[in-house]
Amino acid sequence: MTIADKPQSRPTLRDVANLAGVSVATASKALNGRDQVHPDTRARVVLAAEKISFTPNALAQGLIAGQTGTVGLITGDLDGRFSLPILMGAEDAFGKGKMSVFLCDARGDSIREQYHLDALLSRRVDGLIVVGSRTDPRPSLGRNLPVPVVYAYAPSTDENDLSLVPDDVQGGADSVDFLVARGRRKIAHITGQMDYTAAQDRARGIESTLSAHGLPLIGGTQYGSWTEQWGRNATARLIEQHPDVDGILCGNDQIARGALDTLREAGWEVPGRVSVMGYDNWEVFTTGARPHLTSVDINLEALGALAARRLFEAIDGDVRSGIESLPCRIVPRETT
Amino acid sequence: MTIADKPQSRPTLRDVANLAGVSVATASKALNGRDQVHPDTRARVVLAAEKISFTPNALAQGLIAGQTGTVGLITGDLDGRFSLPILMGAEDAFGKGKMSVFLCDARGDSIREQYHLDALLSRRVDGLIVVGSRTDPRPSLGRNLPVPVVYAYAPSTDENDLSLVPDDVQGGADSVDFLVARGRRKIAHITGQMDYTAAQDRARGIESTLSAHGLPLIGGTQYGSWTEQWGRNATARLIEQHPDVDGILCGNDQIARGALDTLREAGWEVPGRVSVMGYDNWEVFTTGARPHLTSVDINLEALGALAARRLFEAIDGDVRSGIESLPCRIVPRETT
DNA sequence: CTGTTAGCGCTTTCAT
């Protein structure tokens, strides 16, 4: 029988103080490493705290401090391929400190988003990260929020907000350079739906870099859907109409998988006759492919980590705004 | 100039009360829908609250109530295929109420898990959900926690804990029944690593159901890895050694994709000559496949939602324990 | 109906 005094409720600092035979004030100082405490006293307090497994009530601490050590993470759709790595990166960056993260999935619904926002503000989060699943701009949460906000992946439409996005234009450009450096001259581009900013940005990077090299874009930018099916179909048509094509840039890894399937069945050797590149570097697709797929990684975890860092800075008063683009990186495998 | 009194800090109930010309107590009652308040007074208070965009401080409320309306979600690895849908289901189920969720990724590290646990307890969460990425039993968080815990997907080794897992034995059994009902009699099973409880459970369900039907398991349970590569290799060997096989049960959708690839290249018609089934129903794989892959769905979101419900019940005092298995469900597509 | 008083658990002056 050690504890068992207040049946339901958890031990408080007062319990510790009583047990140690000191006042709450002293107990507080002892536990928080304040200096004016006699070593012996501190030891007694610490021991008492351990004995009753005292855990300080962060709510009470937060009430006083005016800071809670929590942040809110509002995501548009959790199931998406993109929110998650960002979230992981952020969680990781926060986790190193003493921050805890509230996760809210708005399910792409702005009503629900507002609801979550209110809840988070009520819980006095120190800051917010809003992550989207497409790079298309999204409405701002508003300018007059009492805490800083960082937008990740999906930028805010408001220039006064800080948004972090992958540099898809550069990603597209780099993939062209990469193929050109390997001697490819007849490059095609098969991508997803045209209404995705991501698709447009990459296309822009590809087209401009190709013309900078004085090279044509074989067959023009072919928009379709982000699926294997489309990758197969588009590739079938491509190699029929342009038998001289020697490089295929795909809008994502699934399209690339479709392309590889069609090429294999047509007896085209990869990378012998034609090189293929994916985008997103979704490992389960790239390494399941035959041969393993070269892809462009958009460094989502880094983006999440940076979002966390920027949020910290903003909480500390260093507020930025505008759109910050993060570099992509090519992960070479066997298809190039 | 309406507010602008306390520069940095957010409006408190006292600000509202002052503005409305009432006491804090009355303001509180008015805002919380307590009855003994004159309608006019209430209106004045509500108006005042809106005018200064007052948001009640949930920390203060939680301090008094002894309940915070928050729960902790500790996951083994966020990137896994399995934690996420569970998390979504739970988030959804909680979201309908007024709960907020702390997300913690322990990265499979028990030190980090303990760290997060302490942080969550300090924040006075009302309950915890622990989600794993494999169905293999995991160590308990401990019996003497001050809040209820529900384990999802990865069950606790402690029988006194409540664990929720998919019924993989039944999932395996059902897949056999499904193929048998479609006239298949020579069924094989290619699956992942043997040290996965999931692989063993499914194998058990398959083997026992097959023998209940008086049918053989062609080639025995073939353990390997959860990859397309393995699916291709194992299938190549299978159709060479057992040209009479007419059904292939795969341990996951990736293995099934590999199987389909090999079968197509060998000229075997699916589902004409042989039926193929995946497991997990990972849509990006099942609907990218040619033909679309029939698969077993383990209803992860439902599992997450149930975890949330069970946690609520436990918070309300209705504590259960033991392992609860949730049914799987076959999603028929074109490969069967 | 409304206001006063007393805390929730903790930290922080300010005396002692």
Add this chain to the structure above:
DNA sequence: ATGAAAGCGCTAACAG
């Protein structure tokens, strides 16, 4: 070095 007292923002008895 220690403790008494005030107060963070809010709610819940109690009086009036």
